[in-house]
Amino acid sequence: MPSKTHVQTTINGEQVDFLCEPRQSLLEVLRDVIGLTGSKEGCNDGNCGACTVVFDGRIVTSCLVLGVEAAGKEIGTIEGVASGSTLHPVQAAFLEGAALQCGICTPGFIVASKALLEQNPNPTEHEIRFWLANNLCRCTGYDKIVRAVQDAAVRMQEA
């Protein structure tokens, strides 16, 4: 077995140290090494978006990033979206708008939607659909997800 590398990174604002094999993806590290299982594996090849995280300000599919690449970076996962016991407006909008059914894609959608609204506070329906086109949902048909993002945009502007 290859020897492990010591990596220092920041996850959801906290400094984290971990050991990982060079071949382990960031997703695998988050889930199996650190225990943050909110990021999901649906395909392990970047096509489903269920493992979407923020990586130094950009959203990435964490299955296509190596764990060792996290060194010195700022990682944001679904576990860091709410502050304390208060849901982020995107989470509240998904929850109240019934924008999830089985919920396996939901963490990825919420991380991606929050990133969208932070850079485009008032997106059109098309902009929302374009931005979220790398996140697959098989349950909802996307209707309530798009509406939840629109609702979240309003909530964030009111906040």
Next chain:
Amino acid sequence: MAIKDYEPNMVLATKKFDVVGTRPVRHDGTDKVTGRAQYGADFTATGLIYGAILRSPHAHARIKSIDTSKAKSAAGILAVVTAKDFPKLTASRDEYVQLGELNTRLGYLRDNILADDKVLYKGQPVAAVAAANAHVAHEALSLIKVEYEVLPSVLTAPEAMKGNAAILHDHLKTEELGEQTDKVSNVAQHFQHVLGDLEKGLADAEVVIEREFNTATVHQGYIEPHNATAFWNKDGKVTIWCSTQGPFEVRDASAASLGLDIASIKLVPMEIGGGFGGKFEPFGAPVAAMLSKITGKPVKIVMTRAEDLQGTGPTPGSNMKVKMGVTKNGKFTAAQAHLAFEAGAFPGSPVGAAAMTVFAVYDIPNVVVDGYDVVVNKPKSGAYRAPGATQAAFAVETVVDEIAEKLGIDPIELRLMNAAKEGTRRADGPVNPRIGCVEVMEAMRDHPHYKAPLEGKNKGRGVAVGFWINGAGESALTLRVNSDGSVTLSEGSADIGGTRTSVAMQAAEVLGVPAESISPQVVDTDSVGYTSGTGGSSVTFKAGWAAYEAANDVKAQLIERASKIWEVDAGTLEYGKGEIKSKSDPELKLTFKELAGQLNSTGGPVVGSSNLMPPAIGGAYAGCIVDVEVDPDTGKTTIERFTMVQDAGKAIHPSYVEGQLQGGSVQGIGWALNEEYYMSDEGGMMNSSLLDYRIPVSLDVPMIDTVIVEVASPTHPFGVRGVGEVNLVPPPAAIANGIYRALGVRMEVLPMKPASVMEAVWKK
């Protein structure tokens, strides 16, 4: 039977409810928007190790030998298993094992867990290894040497039915019209439904339309791959943690395949990341258990996406011929269907359901339906949201559209003229109870979408209607009243899309308490009675019914307690909205919460329970209207507007009912336009990734408008019919009809990908 009057769109609407029909936040929602919900692959345990499965590279081959010695001695490998490590199958090989909407024989189930002497599809499990490190486990698979004798393969039903076709099972003899024959073939079963006199019906017809259709294999496409973790304890007890639609089915199938008592296995259902019918088979669970038995450690097996596409249970391709006769006035006189479905490697395709549903939208006096269950060298087919009905509706609803066009009758009016009603007999026997077929069609006809002008070149509007049987099954549930007035609900139904809440709401309605005061839990198989799986649109129907009964049980017990406190006869008391009171003395009154606080001093805990097997009277109809634009140069179809109309019986939580309609619509769009197993000549799936097996993304679809029709199911306490599946039935046909109206070509294949549309255009 006389046809009763009906009120369009609402039957139960006269009944007012406090909780049913409202939209509370789902009980498990916060865990799912914060990433805390634990799905199968999220499970971990002390000492956890990982399993990996070696799969057949051939579609059809005899296994001559398996040499595991190198893998067994490799560094880091803790165990290797093959089918030989499982208990020997004897007479029980032919025993049936229930797996949700489909069932199978134990021998076939076992061969699908780990192949023994033959492999029948590419991706079939052959051996498995366990290691402390998942990468090491996967790498060790290449150390297992399997010697195969490759055999010719057959990939479609028509091919497999030919006299000279390669035979998959040497022992499989055709069941012909209910009789077991001695004929060895790939046709596991041929059955027939007959109603009236087909020849007479065809003679009475003035227009007869006949077409042949072929559809490709498609996958449910749930986002969470199959997974299972198992621990075989030293006392012989096995615990399985997995994401499944059928906790009890997987428990029982695992027990049968491992040769254990059912009580030796506890299945802990984890959150489930989609299933749509595809998560009833045990797959890795018994393998993980066997690896755990050898190693003494909990073993987790999670499929990769490629394994999931190649090695689970997609819904099958089909070959169908449909012939329908009609008078010039538009009255259907005769209908005939030939349905040949690919069962995959083992018998048990959904052709039975296809034959039940194929003409169920209509009242047709003379019908013959022939169904063929045909084994081919593809994965064993599984259920997929109204299994079999979507293929059948694609054929029939395309023919009906052609009839409407030939006769110059509006396609919805033609359907209304022939619609099935209460009292109509289906060709497979049952006489319809109260159904909502007409109401669905009227809601389509009256919808603004249907009346809106459609302008521009290469655009077309299509409609189609579909039927699904809807299931029921065993359901067990308890309600425990806590001392603060909250209620804990334990049920056995895996929650795949919000049914904890739709079930809790029905208990809350009966008890007269808010939905939020009920805490619904899906519990393990040791903690609740047998509950059939989350399939057949059944959970809100059957578990909701059980919740209704259990809540009434609680009510009766609370009245008994109040009678003790007040020292009055229980008969003088009644249960109002969330309170227990005397019928005569206004002083005697306790709220649910007040009485809950006095339970321990009046006899101990109150637990309401219900264990029932309700009749499945919830068959449902759905119809859709779709506007498409088709590029005449490329054949690419764009969905411009989409409306789904469905009879829910009663929508307990309308938001999640709408969600079912929208989700089914978009799966239908995917099935119609993109989704397909591309098979190589050797029988391998060539597009086993979510890049190449392309399900719709947000950019592919518009908003999905929904209309919920409520024609109460005649038996269910709240009129529920079940809403999960029928919405997937009409979309491909409606889209085909839209493409016809856009380009003037009748589509006879699924998917209607650009190449298929262009082929149809060039043939014209």
